[in-house]
Each structure stands twice: as structure tokens, then as C-alpha cells.
Amino acid sequence: MTTTFRKLFTLNVAHGYYSDSCRDFSFIVSAAMTGLLRNAKLIAKALDGKLNVLYEVDEGGAALVPIAGTKLRFGMKLLNPLFSNVTEFSVTTPLFRNTGSVASLDPAMEVVMTGRLISHAVTKTIRPVTVTVKDSAGQMLQTETITTANNRSTISCDLSGQAAGTYSVVEDYPAETETTTYYSDIELLQAGVFGVVEIVIDSDFYASRPSFTISFNAKQETLKYYVVAGNYNAAEFNHLSVADNGFAEDGRPMINFTRVTSDAFTTDEISPGMLAKANDKVVLFKSQALVARQEIARKNIQLSKNGDILIKHLPQIGADNVNGDIIIHISKP
Numbered sequence: 001m002t003t004t005f006r007k008l009f010t011l012n013v014a015h016g017y018y019s020d021s022c023r024d025f026s027f028i029v030s031a032a033m034t035g036l037l038r039n040a041k042l043i044a045k046a047l048d049g050k051l052n053v054l055y056e057v058d059e060g061g062a063a064l065v066p067i068a069g070t071k072l073r074f075g076m077k078l079l080n081p082l083f084s085n086v087t088e089f090s091v092t093t094p095l096f097r098n099t100g101s102v103a104s105l106d107p108a109m110e111v112v113m114t115g116r117l118i119s120h121a122v123t124k125t126i127r128p129v130t131v132t133v134k135d136s137a138g139q140m141l142q143t144e145t146i147t148t149a150n151n152r153s154t155i156s157c158d159l160s161g162q163a164a165g166t167y168s169v170v171e172d173y174p175a176e177t178e179t180t181t182y183y184s185d186i187e188l189l190q191a192g193v194f195g196v197v198e199i200v201i202d203s204d205f206y207a208s209r210p211s212f213t214i215s216f217n218a219k220q221e222t223l224k225y226y227v228v229a230g231n232y233n234a235a236e237f238n239h240l241s242v243a244d245n246g247f248a249e250d251g252r253p254m255i256n257f258t259r260v261t262s263d264a265f266t267t268d269e270i271s272p273g274m275l276a277k278a279n280d281k282v283v284l285f286k287s288q289a290l291v292a293r294q295e296i297a298r299k300n301i302q303l304s305k306n307g308d309i310l311i312k313h314l315p316q317i318g319a320d321n322v323n324g325d326i327i328i329h330i331s332k333p
Helices: 031-039 184-188 234-238
Strands: 004-015 027-028 042-047 051-056 069-079 095-097 113-114 117-121 131-132 140-146 154-158 165-172 177-184 197-202 209-219 224-230 238-243 257-261 280-286 300-306 306-311 325-331
Touching: 004 197, 027 042, 027 051, 031 042, 031 069, 113 117, 113 184, 117 177, 184 209, 184 325, 197 209, 197 224, 209 280, 224 238, 234 238, 238 257, 238 280, 306 325
Parallel strands: 004 209, 095 197, 113 177, 224 325
Antiparallel strands: 004 051, 027 069, 042 051, 069 197, 117 154, 131 140, 131 165, 165 177, 224 280, 238 300, 257 280, 300 306
């Protein structure tokens, strides 16, 4: 007997920093979700940063166990400790879902990971405040009003017996409302996941086999070349320049640089005294616009003196650099 599987959907991770696929994450399947996949005759296989979910078919090619309407949940485990250095991302713990369109992911939602207990710090000191805990369907699980007489700064809600997923804590003040979204899954919490992905299966998946993509933007920053020159006289030093002569060859926008003398450095720059020895001269060449980090080095960003190329390919910002500062030492005998 032959067992046949077909693709149900694919989950990809894309990142503007990389020239190829992003392999910064693995996907975690909880014990509860493993059981669901097994009962639904599904296989989840991760390879090269991509997750493929397959379903078993009968002799006629139909799903052996149709699961339209079922929600699948996966944790995203961050593998790259330098991810924050190359990524422009404001959400601390993201939840990705396909609630707006079944075939694409919504923008990342900020959640707070928790286990079976929500311990919520009330965000404001205004009293009275009514604090309500709701499940993902909007059903109220707990509500209480905190006043100046029974004042406290935190509330707790026991989620034992509740399903894994999102829970909201709503704080109703006299003139405003604050909402915090929690995500309850004790296994994913203990695994220290970066984020969570929830995919609700639609009946069209069996024909369309959608490909979902989680996209990250590369970090953008001002590129700064600090040139420290030894044994250069004033005339030679003043003829130093940095120019991007490789943008056409690389097929990218040109990076323009501004020359900043050491006496014009601001508090955002490295102090010249930290860079130079006695009699050294320091000048800064900084990009006029923000520059996105990329895995492949940009070619032919060059340091020249009066038209003569001193360094053909200036070094680029690596993933291990926390900012766009690069220090270049040159000297004459």
C-alpha cells in the first residue's frame, strides 16, 4: 500500500538582509499540536528555514482527513543571536495570523507570552479601573473593579483548562481604555520562542496550496567611515574623500557621503580623542541617507586622495556590528 501526501501550505521567512533564503529560525511544534497533526494525517517538515505542511490523500486524491476550519499553531525559535543587529523590527513578541485574508498573513501583532497564569500589571494609576480578561472569542473569563479603597497594581487570572491561544486584558478607565494581548502556551513559553504563527486552514488550501511569507526588513542606519590619518600634512589630509563608485555595477542606489571635520563632530559621533594618537588627523565621511544592511558587501566604495585610490573596497558593516561605525587607519612612512 502506497501512502501519498500533497502540499497543504508553505511557510517562508524572508529577510531584506539576505541575498538568499533566511535560515534564522526553526519551527517548534508543541505536543498538543503534534497530536493534532497526527490525527489529521498531516506532516510538518522544516527545511532551510521553510516549513512545509503536507496532507495525506486517498486513492482519489482527496484529503484523507479534511480539516477546513482547523487552526494550526507553530512557534518560531530564533537561531541567530545577531538577528537584532541586522533587523528593523519594532514588535518584541510577534503573532502572525491569517485572519484578514486566508491566503496571506496579517501584520505582526504584539503579544506577551504566558503559561497557565496571566499576571498583569495594571498600566495606569488612575482609579477606578475595571479590568476584564477575555478569551480569543471575546468571552469574558474574569472581571473586577479596582478602586482607591481596594487598590493594587496587578491582577491574576488562572487559565487552567483553557485552550492555548490569545487572551486580552482590557483596562477600562473613566476616559480611556488600554488593552494587552497575551498568548498562552506553556510549551512555547518554556522554549523561549521569538514569536508564534497561527494558520487557519481554508477549504481552498487543497487546491491553491498557498505560500505564506513572514517578511523582515534589513536594519537601516547612517554609514560612518572614520578615517584616522598618520603623518599626513594638512593639504594631503584635506584631499581625502570617500565615494561610491560601485552602485551602477551592483545595480543599487548610489550612496552619497558628507565630509565632516573633527571639530564638527556631534555627540552622535565617536570622540576624535578616542580614535587618534598624537599628531593623527581624523575626518568622518557619513552617508547622507540611511543605508540598509545587506549580507553581500557593496563593491567599490572607495577612499581616495586627490583622485588616487587608497582603498578600493572599503569594509562594510558586518552582522556583528551593532551600529554603522567603521574606523579606517591610514598612514604614510
